[in-house]
Amino acid sequence: MAExxxxxxxxxxxxxxxxxxxxxxxxxxxxxxxALDVEERSGGAFRFNHGTLYPILHRLEERGLVAGSWxxxxxxxRRRKSYALTEEGEKHLVAEREAWREFFRRFWPxxxxxx
Amino acid sequence: MAExxxxxxxxxxxxxxxxxxxxxxxxxxxxxxxALDVEERSGGAFRFNHGTLYPILHRLEERGLVAGSWxxxxxxxRRRKSYALTEEGEKHLVAEREAWREFFRRFWPxxxxxx
DNA sequence: CTCTTTATATCGACTGTCGATATAATAAGA
DNA sequence: TCTTATTATATCGACAGTCGATATAAAGAG
Numbered sequence: 001m002a003e004x005x006x007x008x009x010x011x012x013x014x015x016x017x018x019x020x021x022x023x024x025x026x027x028x029x030x031x032x033x034x035a036l037d038v039e040e041r042s043g044g045a046f047r048f049n050h051g052t053l054y055p056i057l058h059r060l061e062e063r064g065l066v067a068g069s070w071x072x073x074x075x076x077x078r079r080r081k082s083y084a085l086t087e088e089g090e091k092h093l094v095a096e097r098e099a100w101r102e103f104f105r106r107f108w109p110x111x112x113x114x115x
Numbered sequence: 116m117a118e119x120x121x122x123x124x125x126x127x128x129x130x131x132x133x134x135x136x137x138x139x140x141x142x143x144x145x146x147x148x149x150a151l152d153v154e155e156r157s158g159g160a161f162r163f164n165h166g167t168l169y170p171i172l173h174r175l176e177e178r179g180l181v182a183g184s185w186x187x188x189x190x191x192x193r194r195r196k197s198y199a200l201t202e203e204g205e206k207h208l209v210a211e212r213e214a215w216r217e218f219f220r221r222f223w224p225x226x227x228x229x230x
Numbered sequence: 231c232t233c234t235t236t237a238t239a240t241c242g243a244c245t246g247t248c249g250a251t252a253t254a255a256t257a258a259g260a
Numbered sequence: 261t262c263t264t265a266t267t268a269t270a271t272c273g274a275c276a277g278t279c280g281a282t283a284t285a286a287a288g289a290g
Contacts, residue, residue, distance in 0.1 A: 008134070008161070009278050011126035013246065015222065019123070022226040032268050038225070045221045046123070052247055054270060059246095078255055078268060097226060104219060106160045107130065110153070111137040111212060124247050128277065147237050167278055169239060174277095193237055193286055 006103035018100065019046060020056050021085060021093045024066060030080040031057055057083055065089035126218075133215065134161060135171050136200060136208045139181060145195040146172055172198055180204035 006014050019038055028034040035048040060066040066089050071080040085093065134153055143149040150163040175181040181204050186195040200208065 008130040009127050009167075010245095011130055012124050012277095015123035015126055016247090018226045019222075026229060030268075042221060042225055046225065049248060050269080051249070051271080052124070055246080058270095080268065094228075097228065100226070106157060107134075110157055110161065111133045111215070113209075113212065114141060125276095127246095131278090145237075164279060165238080166240080166280070170277080173239095195237065 006099045011103075014096065014100070016048075016052065016056055017060065018093075018096050019048075020053070020060065021065070021089060021096065024083055024085050025090070025093055029082040030071075031083070032080075034083075060089070065092050129211065129215070131163075131167065131171055132175065133208075133211050134163075135168070135175065136180070136204060136211065139198055139200050140205070140208055144197045145186075146198070147195075149198075175204070180207050 020034065023034050023037055023041075026037075028037045031050075031053055035050070035053055039047050057066065057068065061068050061083070064086060066083045067086050068081045068083045071082060135149065138149050138152055138156075141152075143152045146165075146168055150165070150168055154162050172181065172183065176183050176198070179201060181198045182201050183196045183198045186197060
């Protein structure tokens with residue numbers, strides 16, 4: 001544990017995926033709602049471009065970290081694809097949080113003002 | 116102050132540039148040495164690919180944040196281009212540090228485990 | 231006199247985001 | 261009823277930045 005650190009070059013991908021996975025962990029359902037959730041919860045600080053969000057969800061699904069399922073729209077209602085973390089996704093989320101903590105623990109002393 | 120936050124999509128660029136600027140602030144001179152400095156100081160956690168580092172230095176120079184000067188090699192010695200933060204670069208470094216602090220302050224509650 | 235190290239630089243491939251656009255169903259309003 | 265706004269998923273080309281490889285060259289070591 002706490003071995004691998006997030007490398008700067010993968011920070012963007014990692015941060016966005018973590019935001020998505022954490023939102024799903026909180027119970028967010030489909031993509032569009034997830035985007036609203038993140039925006040609202042962050043007070044507008046974090047916003048997902050749809051052209052960014054959907055590829056992320058597809059990527060995570062392909063890697064088996066989230067499972068998507070189309071809602072049954074026989075009783076009317078818009079088509080939606082709901083996502084949930086898989087068991088592997090839960091583990092990955094824990095590991096990614098730890099990787100970020102570790103990254104920051106290492107990164108900050110490197111850029112902090114000299115005393 | 117403390118208004119703008121670092122957006123996830125610019126994290127990679129921002130982190131690498133911050134590592135470079137902070138290293139120059141500590142007094143590192145030319146590119147190759149800067150790379151060794153960062154690697155050593157981080158205990159190997161952060162390493163600069165040369166194909167990444169030199170474009171960063173050129174970028175920062177073009178933006179007027181660092182000033183580069185070729186060493187006078189009339190008295191022998193390898194050709195080196197030494198870099199130093201400009202006054203604007205110093206200000207930018209302070210602002211970037213603050214932006215990162217702010218990013219993390221906002222990011223962490225978004226991804227932290229629910230209690 | 232050859233090999234390694236120091237040093238800067240660029241190149242093509244690749245990944246991921248951005249903003250725009252497409253599609254379509256439902257709800258709201260005139 | 262017709263039209264517009266909202267909800268919702270998806271893809272596209274352009275762009276930026278990193279990666280690993282390669283080029284170049286001077287200095288020091290063997």
